[in-house]
Amino acid sequence: MKGIQGVVQLSLLVGAWGWEYKTKRNPAFPLDVVDKLQDETMPKVQAWLDKQHKAGKATNCTLENAAVRQEWSDMTVEARQEYVRAVLCLQKKSPRAPKDKVPGSLSRFDDFVATHMTQAGELHGPTNLFAAHRYFIFVYEKALREECGYTGYQPYMNYDRYVADPLNSLLFDGSPASMSGNGELAPYNGIPQPFPRPYDRIPADQGGGCVTTGPFKDMVVSLGPKGSVVRDIPPNPQRDGLGSNPRCLRRDVNRFSVAGAKANYTYHLITQHNDVDSFYNRYLGQPQLKGDPNPWGLHNAGHYLIGGDPGGDFYCSPGDPLFYFHHGALDRIWWIWQMNDPENRINAVPGQAMPGGHNHGRRQTTQPKNALDSVIDLGWTAPGVRLEEMNDQLGGLGGEMCYIYV
Numbered sequence: 001m002k003g004i005q006g007v008v009q010l011s012l013l014v015g016a017w018g019w020e021y022k023t024k025r026n027p028a029f030p031l032d033v034v035d036k037l038q039d040e041t042m043p044k045v046q047a048w049l050d051k052q053h054k055a056g057k058a059t060n061c062t063l064e065n066a067a068v069r070q071e072w073s074d075m076t077v078e079a080r081q082e083y084v085r086a087v088l089c090l091q092k093k094s095p096r097a098p099k100d101k102v103p104g105s106l107s108r109f110d111d112f113v114a115t116h117m118t119q120a121g122e123l124h125g126p127t128n129l130f131a132a133h134r135y136f137i138f139v140y141e142k143a144l145r146e147e148c149g150y151t152g153y154q155p156y157m158n159y160d161r162y163v164a165d166p167l168n169s170l171l172f173d174g175s176p177a178s179m180s181g182n183g184e185l186a187p188y189n190g191i192p193q194p195f196p197r198p199y200d201r202i203p204a205d206q207g208g209g210c211v212t213t214g215p216f217k218d219m220v221v222s223l224g225p226k227g228s229v230v231r232d233i234p235p236n237p238q239r240d241g242l243g244s245n246p247r248c249l250r251r252d253v254n255r256f257s258v259a260g261a262k263a264n265y266t267y268h269l270i271t272q273h274n275d276v277d278s279f280y281n282r283y284l285g286q287p288q289l290k291g292d293p294n295p296w297g298l299h300n301a302g303h304y305l306i307g308g309d310p311g312g313d314f315y316c317s318p319g320d321p322l323f324y325f326h327h328g329a330l331d332r333i334w335w336i337w338q339m340n341d342p343e344n345r346i347n348a349v350p351g352q353a354m355p356g357g358h359n360h361g362r363r364q365t366t367q368p369k370n371a372l373d374s375v376i377d378l379g380w381t382a383p384g385v386r387l388e389e390m391n392d393q394l395g396g397l398g399g400e401m402c403y404i405y406v
Helices: 034-056 077-090 108-118 120-124 128-147 257-262 263-272 276-283 300-306 323-339
Strands: 068-070 183-185 208-211 404-406
Touching: 034 263, 034 323, 068 257, 077 108, 077 128, 108 120, 108 128, 120 128, 257 263, 257 300, 263 276, 263 300, 263 323, 276 323, 300 323, 323 404
Parallel strands: 068 404
Antiparallel strands: 183 208
């Protein structure tokens, strides 16, 4: 078990270019190839910000004042417990979603689930997938901080740390400073995938039932199901899944799935896919790589590491708090890719020149014009914003969006 609680101050970049991370990493985890690539990319980040400032285009966002999103295992016990308390707080806050439209939203936490369900098409098309989820996470993080007093920032998961033994990790070990553990064994048929046999299904692992350990063992899931992969879930009283359907949180922490998100997959994605359409399609595992035993793509491989209900439900997946760790990881990957060629990638939008682009296994045949001017609409969860504002995490929204990953 990678259970060392101590952390060390990072100073990897001091002397090389005069800046260091203002946070810490857990010495139990050697830097993987993606961590090293990010460290090598930081001078490009600084150079990009310097250029923006000199041109009068940048806001007051700098590397010195940027918020820092950490990997869960790098956070102290106290920081992890503070985050858990904030999520539990959000699950007790009264909902803001309109009751006539979302009678099943029991809390502010559920409001975000309902948004993901009702805006699924807009959130997941090629044009919006990256930017809309960046905004979604940012607004969730803001709710934790402003409504529940959280003083940190949204953590992410480095998939590579959870490949070998996820259940004994600091994320899933079921301790008070974890995000709860696996579900009880409840056999199901695995997760269908858009590939020919034998890769048409991610096998089930050793969970699938109710979570019984950790801070979220008594969590009540209300919305959905709408596209579940596990068995024996009571149907929602409404056809759209927005009615109240109280049940336990279920998980299948799935090693077969996360095997497709090892660091070598991420490194290849970032370094070998220079145009945004190629990056987007490989992110979704398309086209299938011949001979790859784990062809799921990073998006699906990370989602179904969590699995269960609602984590394995395409529509309701934010109903498992680990959703935000997964999409934080994906946001980090997109950011590293962007910052390796910011001049050409900051405002690159998938789907503008790929009428055959993939939309989670469904073909996308038409694309909007002027994508950067399109509006990302999260309904009652947050004001609409121009997509271009979300492409820049170091200055978007007039500088309100200003964060890095470590």
